[in-house]
Amino acid sequence: MKNIEKLTLRLADEVKAKNGSLFYILNGIIEDLGYIPEEAIFQIAETINMSKAEVYGFMSFFRNYKTYESGEKFCHKIVVCKSESCEANGSKQLIEYIKKKLNIDFGKCSSDGNYFLDYVYCFGLCASSPTVMVDGLLYEKVTPEIFDEILSPFLDKPDDINLINLEHFAEHENYMKTKPAEIIKKGEPLIFKRCGNINPLSLEDYLDTGGFSALKRAVAAVKTDGDKARIFFLNELKKSQLRGRGGAGFPAGVKWETVYKEKSEDKYIICNADEGDSGAFADRIILENDPLSVIEGIIIAGLITGAKLGYIYLRSEYSRAKYIIRNTLDLLREKGYLGNNILNHGFEFDIDLIAGAGSYVCGEETALMESIENKRGTVRQRPPVPAVSGLYGKPTVLNNALTFAYAVFILVSNENLNNFLSLGTLNSKGTMPFQISGAVKYPGIYELPFGITLGELLSRAGAYNTAKIVQIGGPLGAYFPINGSFNGLKLSYEDISENGGMLGHGGIVVFDGSIDLKLRLLNSLEFFIDESCGKCAPCRIGTVRLKELSERVLNKQNADENFHIIGEILESMKHLSLCGFGSGVYMPLKSLLTYYKDEIFGA
Numbered sequence: 016m017k018n019i020e021k022l023t024l025r026l027a028d029e030v031k032a033k034n035g036s037l038f039y040i041l042n043g044i045i046e047d048l049g050y051i052p053e054e055a056i057f058q059i060a061e062t063i064n065m066s067k068a069e070v071y072g073f074m075s076f077f078r079n080y081k082t083y084e085s086g087e088k089f090c091h092k093i094v095v096c097k098s099e100s101c102e103a104n105g106s107k108q109l110i111e112y113i114k115k116k117l118n119i120d121f122g123k124c125s126s127d128g129n130y131f132l133d134y135v136y137c138f139g140l141c142a143s144s145p146t147v148m149v150d151g152l153l154y155e156k157v158t159p160e161i162f163d164e165i166l167s168p169f170l171d172k173p174d175d176i177n178l179i180n181l182e183h184f185a186e187h188e189n190y191m192k193t194k195p196a197e198i199i200k201k202g203e204p205l206i207f208k209r210c211g212n213i214n215p216l217s218l219e220d221y222l223d224t225g226g227f228s229a230l231k232r233a234v235a236a237v238k239t240d241g242d243k244a245r246i247f248f249l250n251e252l253k254k255s256q257l258r259g260r261g262g263a264g265f266p267a268g269v270k271w272e273t274v275y276k277e278k279s280e281d282k283y284i285i286c287n288a289d290e291g292d293s294g295a296f297a298d299r300i301i302l303e304n305d306p307l308s309v310i311e312g313i314i315i316a317g318l319i320t321g322a323k324l325g326y327i328y329l330r331s332e333y334s335r336a337k338y339i340i341r342n343t344l345d346l347l348r349e350k351g352y353l354g355n356n357i358l359n360h361g362f363e364f365d366i367d368l369i370a371g372a373g374s375y376v377c378g379e380e381t382a383l384m385e386s387i388e389n390k391r392g393t394v395r396q397r398p399p400v401p402a403v404s405g406l407y408g409k410p411t412v413l414n415n416a417l418t419f420a421y422a423v424f425i426l427v428s429n430e431n432l433n434n435f436l437s438l439g440t441l442n443s444k445g446t447m448p449f450q451i452s453g454a455v456k457y458p459g460i461y462e463l464p465f466g467i468t469l470g471e472l473l474s475r476a477g478a479y480n481t482a483k484i485v486q487i488g489g490p491l492g493a494y495f496p497i498n499g500s501f502n503g504l505k506l507s508y509e510d511i512s513e514n515g516g517m518l519g520h521g522g523i524v525v526f527d528g529s530i531d532l533k534l535r536l537l538n539s540l541e542f543f544i545d546e547s548c549g550k551c552a553p554c555r556i557g558t559v560r561l562k563e564l565s566e567r568v569l570n571k572q573n574a575d576e577n578f579h580i581i582g583e584i585l586e587s588m589k590h591l592s593l594c595g596f597g598s599g600v601y602m603p604l605k606s607l608l609t610y611y612k613d614e615i616f617g618a
């Protein structure tokens with residue numbers, strides 16, 4: 016056992032009690048040891064001046080911090096994705112196989128103490144589902160046969176645990192076999208055009224392809240004209256009608272303007288790269304393949320609003336992106352794009368990288384900020400909105416990673432702004448990187464103008480003839496039957512919403528006729544229970560009651576009455592929940608029960 020005290024002190028010293036320090040220390044311990052030993056909790060609490068209960072409370076909120084020791088030694092950790100896209104491609108059979116082979120259930124260690132089995136709701140590798148992670152390494156398109164191959168080296172040497180840490184990435188080319196050039200499908204992308212065509216770690220490649228033109232334009236203008244230039248860029252962004260791509264579709268220009276107008280010494284910019292929606296992987300692809308386009312947007316947001324510090328809050332499973340971003344930020348500091356004197360124009364701005372620890376609700380902006388402040392990721396009551404009172408109560412621009420990349424595209428030139436405005440629909444301007452996976456021949460990212468129909472997208476993606484249902488917008492999005500009436504559904508914020516759904520982050524999962532809808536219902540109910548932050552009663556209690564009642568209806572216990580109560584609970588959750596998670600439970604369940612009630616519960 017390594018010296019916990021030394022390790023904790025080193026990590027605490029590296030992070031210097033900055034925001035996100037608990038994540039940094041706990042993730043660092045996991046990277047080094049593979050788990051969090053009991054004594055580390057006391058050590059961390061003492062080192063960063065928190066109570067042991069606070070540290071434990073924080074840890075118990077996050078899936079990644081479960082401690083799992085078998086006797087004296089740590090065991091191999093096998094994590095299986097049980098979310099939509101993997102389910103559409105056979106994870107049910109794979110999970111049954113793995114449980115039987117190792118003779119364990121989720122959350123348990125095998126009797127020989129060598130394996131621990133867990134599940135996750137999406138690794139962001141949905142285009143290559145089903146996926147499994149073993150000791151930190153991700154494997155794609157896993158079948159029972161492939162799983163046997165993955166496991167075979169461990170069977171001889173169960174103690175030989177190859178913990179993945181960031182330095183391994185250069186060696187582990189196999190880690191991500193996804194080739195971005197293949198994954199970004201035809202079209203005329205605005206923000207995905209570099210992905211797969213440049214070296215993500217090369218500043219020269221970025222500059223040679225027009226990178227940093229928007230920042231150079233903005234820095235020079237602000238240096239000369241100060242606030243007049245800032246207001247000009249805010250107006251350009253508002254003119255573009257850019258809506259945030261993280262889900263809610265709020266106008267980015269309005270958010271930036273609010274933060275700009277707030278009088279405060281301290282302001283923050285946060286890039287939300289938590290990408291929790293199953294079926295979504297666009298943030299990962301852009302951050303792994305063109306990280307500078309997102310980072311440029313974060314720096315511009317700082318320059319225009321007057322913030323001096325930014326954060327990239329990254330989904331914990333995105334280890335490769337973590338490696339790339341960390342190296343890119345170091346490079347930018349060295350080359351004068353970050354620091355005290357950006358591009359020699361006297362502006363100050365820096366960016367920290369924070370990796371989360373496996374909580375869906377921490378993608379919600381206020382829960383995310385709580386967790387950066389070393390607190391459990393529970394949602395805050397709004398108002399005030401984060402643009403007025405965000406991180407540590409200071410004005411904060413919080414946008415999705417893709418929103419920053421679009422802001423850069425728009426602010427390069429007037430021509431780009433007009434190009435953006437010429438694409439899309441009345442209330443959804445520009446393009447959207449639709450991410451399609453499941454029962455299709457060509458899963459991947461299709462960055463296309465809003466307004467393309469569902470039928471057209473499915474046909475481009477080669478949806479199988481057996482395709483039966485799509486779910487649009489992640490686990491809180493609605494299901495739509497694939498048939499004549501929805502083929503013409505336009506993919507835009509307004510059209511999907513008029514049809515009882517939401518576009519969310521643009522993930523689209525296709526299920527074919529073999530989908531087990533009872534399992535789908537129960538899996539999504541488990542997801543809601545697991546991921547509810549617990550702050551408000553409608554969601555904390557409602558999610559659990561929905562599962563109990565659904566099981567009763569499935570078992571034909573007072574079926575009509577219990578089905579009726581399910582409807583009532585959904586209505587209450589829709590109207591009374593504190594955040595979009597609890598109210599969002601309505602859409603997937605209501606649509607499933609509207610279109611497939613008989614198939615799930617019997618006629």
Ligand SMILES: Cc1cc2nc3c(=O)[nH]c(=O)nc-3n(C[C@H](O)[C@H](O)[C@H](O)COP(=O)(O)O)c2cc1C
Nearest residue numbers: 259260261287290291378379380414415418595596
């Ligand atoms: C339960 C829940 C989970 C969310 N997860 C994410 C996420 O993973 N990534 C994201 O960008 N936004 C997510 N959001 C939306 C954020 O709260 C926020 O609206 C968004 O990041 C703002 O950025 P945008 O305006 O650029 O979209 C989530 C919202 C809810 C209610």
Ligand code: SF4
Nearest residue numbers: 549550551554594597
């Ligand atoms: S709706 Fe759910 S996730 Fe949102 S605050 Fe309430 S308990 Fe938390």
Ligand code: FES
Nearest residue numbers: 096101137138141
């Ligand atoms: S990796 Fe399984 S659903 Fe995304």
